[in-house]
Amino acid sequence: MGDFIVDIIAATLRIATPLIFATLGELFCERAGILNLGIEGTMFFGAFSGFTAASLSGSLWVGVLTALVGGMLSGWLMSLLSVRLGVNQHVSGLGITLLMTALALFGFRVIFGESRVLPSITPFSQLSIFPNSPVLGEIFSQYTLTYIAIALIPIVWWVVFRTNFGLNLRSVGDNPEATDAAGINVYRLRTIALVIGGALMGVGGAFLSVAQLGSFTFGIVAGRGWVCIALIIFANWHPVKVLWGALLFGSVQALQSRLQLTGIKLPYELFMALPYVVTILALTLAGRNASYPAALLKPYKRE
Amino acid sequence: MSKKSLFTFFVTVLMIAGLLAGCAGNAAPEEQAATGKIKVFGAFATPIEEPWDGVVHDALLKAQEDGLIEYTFTEDIGYTGDMERVLREVAEQQKPDLIVGDAFVNEEAVRRAAAAYPEIPFVFGSELGPVTPNLAVFDNWIHEPAYLSGMIAGGLTKSNTIGVVAAVPIPEVNRLVNAFIAGAKETNPEVTVLVSFINSFFDPATAKEQALAHISAGADVLFAERAGVIEAAAEKGVFVFSNMSDQNAIAPEWVVTGPVWNMTPTIEYVIAQVKAGTFTAMDLKDFSMYALGGATLADFHGNDAKVPAEILDAVKAKEEAIKSGMFRVPIDEAQPGAVN
Structure with missing residues (x-):
């Protein structure tokens, strides 16, 4: 039983990692007033660019860095549409997802051809912090990116709630007119937020390709971006709650994959649906008090 | 999930638009009469990186390399209603001698298109049966x-x-x-x-x-x-x-x-049939099994x-x-x- 729980906790952290990165990315976007539905495509492009750079350069960290830059590019494109041009955010976000997905698939075929065996790299290995402890050693034998994701939670909290930039970010998402009146460039601030957000989404996607799998394939993100859109509402746009949300989803996912093997006579679909059911329930409960950034979805046009 | 299907829909529409734009003007109807090759069109619901469709695509590529066919294809047609349109357009404009693809989720669309063009042989991956006179089915019987x-x-x-x-x-x-x-x-x-x-x-x-x-x-x-x-x-x-x-x-x-699936026995059999003018709407299952080399370790x-x-x-x-x-x-x- 003890092993079972330790095993689930370790799996939870792995499953939660890409969700933490990408949801924190979405937090920056939405705190600035932009719903970024480009998240799924940005993660996909991050997974692609990270894998490709790692494969061509031979360095996994070059891969992560490239995914970060690729994500920034995607966030910047989103800002061109939704911030500069004031396009409807649902439309521009889905457009970015389409574009980045197609670009990644196209680039992948151009660079790697049509091989039946997926090109692969040796991915990151897990880093054990407590090699001598049987329990903690097992739990904290994780990818470096997982530790970085967890470390980002207090950092993002500090940036959002304790810095000038964070104050401006929150105010531009609540009341861009007043922020503008205070002499802050709304367009610039929102662009920066989207670029930071895109960078985090890109790294979240790269976790899948350069850490977890060591390969890139279409369908690698498999809807995780959309899960993050739900998690950010569950988290009420608060970084610490992002962690709880991602861990909740991850733990139920880890639990269901083990419950399937216990031979309990229930349809497997029931287990597979569990993480989503729990997320929806949690969202329903937590979402009642959700306080959306007041200017979310509203393009800002300077009078 | 609705967001996902909406997304799939948009992706499909965009990609089809792109592919059709790319394919425009490619048809050269008189060419193959001179070379003696038959004209084959591949219709795939997913990108050809997908392993199942990839096996079919590989066999068709091999047939092309062997000089048996002239091969064009459209991939990533998706499951949101484009399959029938793609098949009808291809049947009208390119008039291929044979269409190969995967039906499964697009089962009804493929069967409607096949019924509308009884003179073109359709050979599709399917869990259902063949239809006389022109729809043969296959699957990975590995x-x-x-x-x-x-x-x-x-x-x-x-x-x-x-x-x-x-x-x-x-x-x-x-x-x-x-x-x-x-x-x-x-x-x-x-x-x-x-x-x-x-x-x-x-x-x-x-x-x-x-x-x-x-x-x-x-x-x-x-x-x-x-x-x-x-x-x-x-x-x-x-x-x-x-x-x-x-x-x-x-x-x-x-x-x-x-298990390895090899579609070449199926494709070569069908090509020979089409060339001989003896195409039969049948279940091609045996050609994907061990005895005929369609399945191996x-x-x-x-x-x-x-x-x-x-x-x-x-x-x-x-x-x-x-x-x-x-x-x-x-x-x-x-x-x-x-x-x-």
């Missing part, structure tokens, strides 16, 4: 090498626990998994085979997590019905069997072998040295029995339980 893989897996496991990570319990997945289980039971009656589904055809990260859960549950041999499982096996150092094509390159030390790449000799002998004997028709691997398409 349960025989799956059975042989199971026999080897049964002989390799030390913990007497084998894990199978599969996509979705549809008949073509179930019959592979059931044959694998039956094979494992033959060489090792004590074995327990755990089966789990990821409820998706592509989610390698989830498949890997599922595979790690199998290893935690005691499995020391895995069957990678889906992508992502081999990565888990390599990480934990357990033997693994691939599926659909030779995947040894992903983890040369740990991928023992696995993947190359061991030297890993047969790690398999006990008596198991290898038993597998070779069984292989011969299958080829000579003396043994039929049972086809069981019922959903396997979680613990077998």
